[in-house]
Amino acid sequence: MAQHEIIDHDVLVIGAGGAGLRAAIAAAAEGVKVGLVCKSLLGKAHTVMAEGGMAASLANVDDRDNWRVHFADTMRGGQYVNNWRMAELHAKEAPDRVRELEAWGALFDRTSDGRILQRNFGGHRYPRLAHVGDRTGLEMIRTLQDHGVHQGIDVHMECTVVTLFKDGERVSGAFAYDRERGRFKVFRAKAIVLATGGIGRAYSITSNSWEYTGDGHSLAYHAGAVLQDMEFVQFHPTGMVWPPSVKGILVTEGVRGEGGVLTNRDGRRFMFDDIPENYRSQTADNEEEGWRYTQGDKNARRPPELLTRDHVARCIMREVKAGRGSPHGGVYLDISWIKARLPNAAEHIRKKLPSMYHQFKQLADIDITTTPMEVGPTTHYVMGGIRVDGGSQMSSVPGLFAAGECAAGLHGANRLGGNSLSDLLVFGKRAGEHAAKFARDRGSVTVDSGAVDQAVHFALAPFEGASGQNGSGDGPYQIQYKLQGIMQAGVGIVRRETEMENALEQVKALERDAANVTVPGNREYNPGWHTALDLRNLLTISEAIARAAIERKESRGGHFRDDYPNKDPQYGTFNITLKKAADGSMQLERVPIPPMPPELTAIIEEMK
Amino acid sequence: MANQTSATFRVWRGDDKGGKLVDYSTPVEEGMVVLDAIHQIQAEQANDLAVRWNCKAGKCGSCSAEINGSPKLMCMARLSELPLDKPVTVEPMRAFPPVRDLVTDVSWNFRVKEEIKPFKPRKPDAPDGTWRMDQRDVDRVQEFRKCIECFLCQDVCHVLRDHKKHEQFIGPRFLVYAAALEMHPLDVEDRVADLKREHGIGYCNITKCCTKVCPESITITDNAIIPLKERVVDEFYDPLGKLVKIFSRRKKDV
Numbered sequence: 001m002a003q004h005e006i007i008d009h010d011v012l013v014i015g016a017g018g019a020g021l022r023a024a025i026a027a028a029a030e031g032v033k034v035g036l037v038c039k040s041l042l043g044k045a046h047t048v049m050a051e052g053g054m055a056a057s058l059a060n061v062d063d064r065d066n067w068r069v070h071f072a073d074t075m076r077g078g079q080y081v082n083n084w085r086m087a088e089l090h091a092k093e094a095p096d097r098v099r100e101l102e103a104w105g106a107l108f109d110r111t112s113d114g115r116i117l118q119r120n121f122g123g124h125r126y127p128r129l130a131h132v133g134d135r136t137g138l139e140m141i142r143t144l145q146d147h148g149v150h151q152g153i154d155v156h157m158e159c160t161v162v163t164l165f166k167d168g169e170r171v172s173g174a175f176a177y178d179r180e181r182g183r184f185k186v187f188r189a190k191a192i193v194l195a196t197g198g199i200g201r202a203y204s205i206t207s208n209s210w211e212y213t214g215d216g217h218s219l220a221y222h223a224g225a226v227l228q229d230m231e232f233v234q235f236h237p238t239g240m241v242w243p244p245s246v247k248g249i250l251v252t253e254g255v256r257g258e259g260g261v262l263t264n265r266d267g268r269r270f271m272f273d274d275i276p277e278n279y280r281s282q283t284a285d286n287e288e289e290g291w292r293y294t295q296g297d298k299n300a301r302r303p304p305e306l307l308t309r310d311h312v313a314r315c316i317m318r319e320v321k322a323g324r325g326s327p328h329g330g331v332y333l334d335i336s337w338i339k340a341r342l343p344n345a346a347e348h349i350r351k352k353l354p355s356m357y358h359q360f361k362q363l364a365d366i367d368i369t370t371t372p373m374e375v376g377p378t379t380h381y382v383m384g385g386i387r388v389d390g391g392s393q394m395s396s397v398p399g400l401f402a403a404g405e406c407a408a409g410l411h412g413a414n415r416l417g418g419n420s421l422s423d424l425l426v427f428g429k430r431a432g433e434h435a436a437k438f439a440r441d442r443g444s445v446t447v448d449s450g451a452v453d454q455a456v457h458f459a460l461a462p463f464e465g466a467s468g469q470n471g472s473g474d475g476p477y478q479i480q481y482k483l484q485g486i487m488q489a490g491v492g493i494v495r496r497e498t499e500m501e502n503a504l505e506q507v508k509a510l511e512r513d514a515a516n517v518t519v520p521g522n523r524e525y526n527p528g529w530h531t532a533l534d535l536r537n538l539l540t541i542s543e544a545i546a547r548a549a550i551e552r553k554e555s556r557g558g559h560f561r562d563d564y565p566n567k568d569p570q571y572g573t574f575n576i577t578l579k580k581a582a583d584g585s586m587q588l589e590r591v592p593i594p595p596m597p598p599e600l601t602a603i604i605e606e607m608k
Numbered sequence: 609m610a611n612q613t614s615a616t617f618r619v620w621r622g623d624d625k626g627g628k629l630v631d632y633s634t635p636v637e638e639g640m641v642v643l644d645a646i647h648q649i650q651a652e653q654a655n656d657l658a659v660r661w662n663c664k665a666g667k668c669g670s671c672s673a674e675i676n677g678s679p680k681l682m683c684m685a686r687l688s689e690l691p692l693d694k695p696v697t698v699e700p701m702r703a704f705p706p707v708r709d710l711v712t713d714v715s716w717n718f719r720v721k722e723e724i725k726p727f728k729p730r731k732p733d734a735p736d737g738t739w740r741m742d743q744r745d746v747d748r749v750q751e752f753r754k755c756i757e758c759f760l761c762q763d764v765c766h767v768l769r770d771h772k773k774h775e776q777f778i779g780p781r782f783l784v785y786a787a788a789l790e791m792h793p794l795d796v797e798d799r800v801a802d803l804k805r806e807h808g809i810g811y812c813n814i815t816k817c818c819t820k821v822c823p824e825s826i827t828i829t830d831n832a833i834i835p836l837k838e839r840v841v842d843e844f845y846d847p848l849g850k851l852v853k854i855f856s857r858r859k860k861d862v
Contacts, residue, residue, distance in 0.1 A: 040660075040662055040668075040670065041660075041670065041714065041718075042718060043757055044662050044663075044668040044669070044670050044757075045662075046662070046663070048662075048663065048667050048668045048756075049663050049665065049667050049668070099737065099738060102738070102739065103729055103737075104727065105726075105727035105729070105789075105792065105794075105795075107741075107746050107749055107750055107753060107792070108746075109743065109746070110741055110742065110743040110746055112743075113740070114739075114740030114741050114742055115738065115740065116738075132750065132753075133750075135667070135754065137667075138667065138753075138754075138756065139753060142753065146721070146726065146727070147726070147727070149718075149721070149722050150722070150726050157715070157718075180707055180711075180713075209662040209663045209664070209668070210661065210662060211662065242639070243637075243638050243639020243640070244637065244638070244639055245637075245639050245640045245641060245644045246639065246665075249664070249665045250665070354754075355667070358666070359665065359666065362666065362684055362686070363639070363641070363666075363684070363686070364639070475651070475655055476655065477650070477651035477652075477655065478651070481651075519655055519656065520655050520656055521655065521656030522656075524623065524658075524707075524708050525658040525707055525708040525709070525711050526655075526656040526658065527650060527655070527656065527657065527658060527659065528650075528655030528656045529656070531655075
């Protein structure tokens, strides 16, 4: 049997983006021994790509803002299937989490009186996003990283977790390999925090990095935890569409926050054509008012380009399908037009959106200060994830916690831009603290050697057997590409029952091919092997998305059904959950949403 | 490029014991970057070709390599800017020990960073525990904080690359990091003595190679390193540092 190293921690944090780093810092502050596992090098996690900012009702720019407005905005954006307790805690604690980052060295853009500047974003009533140009994620992860490395945390870089271990009902550890040498590591831990991010790599067009293979979702599911809301995948309205090799790369919502407009082939601002009823009172009905809003006029309502992401993505799809799209199958996003309104517009754009300027210049030969961008929807975020307790972030498996994108609840059916970075901080901290407390209160755990042997066997399987024995003869990359094609076509932005059933069948067939996939080479930094091991996670979450999407026979938030295009109030009363049954099949359940306490209901009524 | 249907990539394959350049021919199309070609080769011809990458959007700084001898991010190196009538050479960064193929051991950088004294803010300005900062003061440091830690500046620095002074010199990346802390409007820590004694700032002789390769266009030498050298000079009256100061003034006069 292959050798492995055994490493002991009180709390093991899996994932080192914003949520994982914040959790590790919080757990270390409680005085327990903390290990932090990163799939990549420290500081390279997907958080680094977040652009627009983090939402917190600091009220620095508009003093009418407070946690109650932020709470109501989050619930409205999530179409009221959110975990209201998480939405409440998030809105209340986000400002402190942002200020804390400043105390650790983050340098946000400033207001004229020297406080943290806040910008407009879709679905937020007031300017609420603390930001640094359009590279807020980098500022956040670097701040947490540079602070975190001085907190006595053991960091395991380029280390991928393959499976979790349990001691009875409790989680007790994790099995991992290091990328560099392919050595196996057994982590023994009294509590584990999953902070592995999202699932974007299950789709062919995505803004997500290679790491986003749904690891945490899948690890938790196979360890017996419950997944929730998996049908809700966010397709960000503005990804790059040209040239082909950059398809899907994110174009920040900040472009629209700074006054950028969406137009079709005929030059029409089509977003004015379809403003949903529940946002009508908050949305400008003419271009002049929309412009004034982006420039900070408190009496103006926001332009329809800043409606929620699910809605904007669907409007873009509609234009493209109606033949009014741009040459490469998108629509135009134009920030250059502001030169008609502002002196020094080009300089202003470069200052406010430096990464976007750079990205288009370098990758598409387009100067966004003079030329409109071509954009279209891209898979961006999964609202669904591991079902957790709203306060402690613990899953249904004792000792197993989750925070950030891999946890479900806060965002309901659709996440508002800017609510992700604040989510990472608020619930990363909570998960870390509660995991540390759990570890302190409970005794030690054991890892079963039989389970370790099984994990080793699974991890080494791709090296065994001759190539091509999986029937199709496909390698790991080909299987991944096939899966991405199936999910993009069958369970994408616009969904239909028959197509989803068909996709589900194909995913199950692919599962058999993946189980027999073989890879060449050895265990030393072998991406073919890594891709083969990630397949199980991708297939698990793809099945979960398809099953939940078939079950929800209505349209809500990120989940849009062509065959059920309207919202059905009955579906607003429960969440769809998925759990691994004793026979290994995926079991689906409708779990009622607990009634909201009157004080929160009152806020929602008041802000309607 | 318009009529080009395929191109040859001469990729270094090997590990810490040695390696060689291997040619791969792969189809190319409009808009492709070097990382796309490497991924295609990996998917179709060499499943185990080792390459480090994450975002493919120039934001994470993982895919640093030497393309036709120039240190670059593979995800931002467009094929349209390379002569494709001859093989495109893709090699790992040479200032760090090889792990496998295009992946190098950059762990030294993480150890060095931990040795630099962390951020230490002054007391909050307002009773609610917050600070006030002017955007102009923030601008200066924000330039340094754009760094994506791709380590291309470290790779090209001759003090590290040719003279292997990894134990005596922290390199341009961490001089930028130290500058970001030293010039942070709130920071009250003093790192000047360390810069001179522990971090070897004197080894830098301002050849500006680091500035040239920075994918974030940070003016590493002029805005970060020279002002730090001036602080060292001011504190120690170091004769070598004085020369540097005079030199840098001359530069500015030009």
